[in-house]
Amino acid sequence: MKEIFPNVFKFEDRLYTKALSRKKVYDEKFIEKNGVYYRSWNPYKSKLAAAIVNGLKFLPIEKDYKVLYLGASAGTTPSHVSDIVEDGIVYALEYSPRIMRELLESCSDRYNMVPILGDANKPWEYSNMVEKADLIYEDVAQPNQSEILVKNAKWFLKKDGYAIIAIKARSIDVTKDPKEVFKEQKNFLEKNGFKVLEEIDIEPYEKDHVLFVCKYLEGALND
Numbered sequence: 001m002k003e004i005f006p007n008v009f010k011f012e013d014r015l016y017t018k019a020l021s022r023k024k025v026y027d028e029k030f031i032e033k034n035g036v037y038y039r040s041w042n043p044y045k046s047k048l049a050a051a052i053v054n055g056l057k058f059l060p061i062e063k064d065y066k067v068l069y070l071g072a073s074a075g076t077t078p079s080h081v082s083d084i085v086e087d088g089i090v091y092a093l094e095y096s097p098r099i100m101r102e103l104l105e106s107c108s109d110r111y112n113m114v115p116i117l118g119d120a121n122k123p124w125e126y127s128n129m130v131e132k133a134d135l136i137y138e139d140v141a142q143p144n145q146s147e148i149l150v151k152n153a154k155w156f157l158k159k160d161g162y163a164i165i166a167i168k169a170r171s172i173d174v175t176k177d178p179k180e181v182f183k184e185q186k187n188f189l190e191k192n193g194f195k196v197l198e199e200i201d202i203e204p205y206e207k208d209h210v211l212f213v214c215k216y217l218e219g220a221l222n223d
């Protein structure tokens with residue numbers, strides 16, 4: 001097992017996180033080495049794993065980070081982030097009540113993963129449930145996804161905190177060349193307080209998607 005980022009490991013060309021729980025969240029596999037359990041992390045099921053496999057250089061997630069995760073779905077990627085931040089916390093926001101049932105199940109054996117039913121367009125509705133964050137991770141696949149990130153950063157992101165956002169070109173504009181869409185989104189983020197540190201294409205795992213790793217040069221309004 002080679003630790004390539006905090007609590008993220010590579011073994012025989014596969015990616016793993018150190019398992020915080022032995023309960024399965026999806027169809028991941030567990031392996032045990034010297035009394036420690038690790039969970040396989042599938043790049044076809046998680047865009048963050050795809051970005052790492054595709055050579056992401058900087059993963060801004062430390063073991064004690066407070067993370068606001070927008071678009072948690074059933075908890076696949078959030079559960080791996082929860083493995084990484086073993087001394088931190090993941091606030092996992094999802095707006096579909098149907099999917100929320102699965103998310104609750106995924107959180108049930110994880111002391112650091114807090115499920116929140118809410119709309120990422122309305123941060124004031126969950127502001128009393130979320131602390132200031134070191135990182136906002138967003139994967140909502142909505143046309144206004146960058147605007148949603150900016151809005152949540154103003155409420156919750158610490159100065160010099162980080163954001164990771166999955167940009168799906170087809171959710172924004174199906175008629176445009178994806179490269180053009182990514183450029184526009186980058187410009188928008190950079191005009192609104194972020195510096196894009198890294199842009200990583202996640203093909204072949206997801207088509208017309210990139211992940212941006214960003215630093216927030218401003219800070220939440222009441223920091």
Ligand SMILES: C[S@@+](CC[C@H](N)C(=O)[O-])C[C@H]1O[C@@H](n2cnc3c(N)ncnc32)[C@H](O)[C@@H]1O
Nearest residue numbers: 071072073076077094095096119120121139140
């Ligand atoms: C692509 S999936 C996320 C997959 C997840 N990030 C993972 O890797 O395991 C997008 C999710 O965002 C949720 N979503 C979309 N718009 C949202 C919003 N405005 N507020 C909260 N969740 C939203 C959807 O219901 C869906 O579950």
